[in-house]
Amino acid sequence: MKTCYFRPLALCAVLLLTATPGFAGAEDVRVTDPWARASIGVNRPGAAYLTLHNTGQDDVTLTGVTTPLALRPEIHLTSTNAEGISSMRRAGDITIAAGESVSLEPGGLHTMLMQLQTPMQEGESFPLTFEFSDGGTVTADVPVLGLAARGPLE
């Protein structure tokens, strides 16, 4: 679920990626396993998950996220304390070291999509653009799965 490295290449094909040319850091970032759950209407926030791989020689810092789907997309971190209480907060900037990857997955980091502009319908997809401190961006096309989905399509 976390990486595609050991799977046949075809299974990694969900990845649809464009990088803004001209930025050494961000253009080395690859996205795998993007997915999101369908929403019920537009009143509740949605969440999107994926893994960002920094394949380059330099560290990159993720500073923000944008999408036409939501007015307020933010990267949040869910954490559960020793007493079993879960909370969620803005993750702030996230540095991905050279050669490392960061997974946005249920119960941890996720892109929280607040103020949805349209419902997230199963079978559709939407673009999600990650912004990096070097000014570069990486856009992933995120498929919307069912409301009870538990992970990316195998």
Added chain:
Amino acid sequence: MMRRRAALKYGAVAVLAAGAGVLGRRFLTDPGTTPEAQDVLPLPLDQMSFNLTRHDGAPTGPEQLVGRPAMVFFGFTYCPDICPTTLADIADWLHELGPEAEQLNVVFITVDPERDTVPIMRDYVGYFHPLVQGWTGTPDQIARAAGDFRVRYEKVPLGGGDYTMNHTAGVFLFDETGRFATLIDYHEPREFAVPKIRRVLTPVTEERT
């Protein structure tokens, strides 16, 4: 040289033994269940005393859960990450259990009664599994229910008038007598979760024989 090494060895054994002795005494004097631990365990269902409304509009309460094993978890429908994930996990465990699962009462209780009205709960739980019931109530009723389960929750502003809820996220399992059996931690793998559920599906009387 040999003698010195042997002495070191025995010395080390002596230190280890002393350490084990200390640990052993610690375990012996530890009463096992500290008062703090008791505080965080849910009451037995037959000692709870709250009233809520089921997603179909029927009045309900803890007495509805005694007589069959039960799985209960708290959350809210505006929760983007942990609650749909937990409900999706629960649906997955129920599918894995197959017809056995029908003995269970499966209940999702909201910690956000302001937004999670009866019709909202009805729409929401239907997406996950037909066995899942959604319970809601007035803020006071929810506070009472959460107190009985020793569940904590609080409202956290997100800006722009929006808010989210921090809350206890584990899934509680009760046996058919209403006694709290165990907790399934958030995102516990299926291979651990399903045997825990099977255990509460085994009647208490059968376990004892």
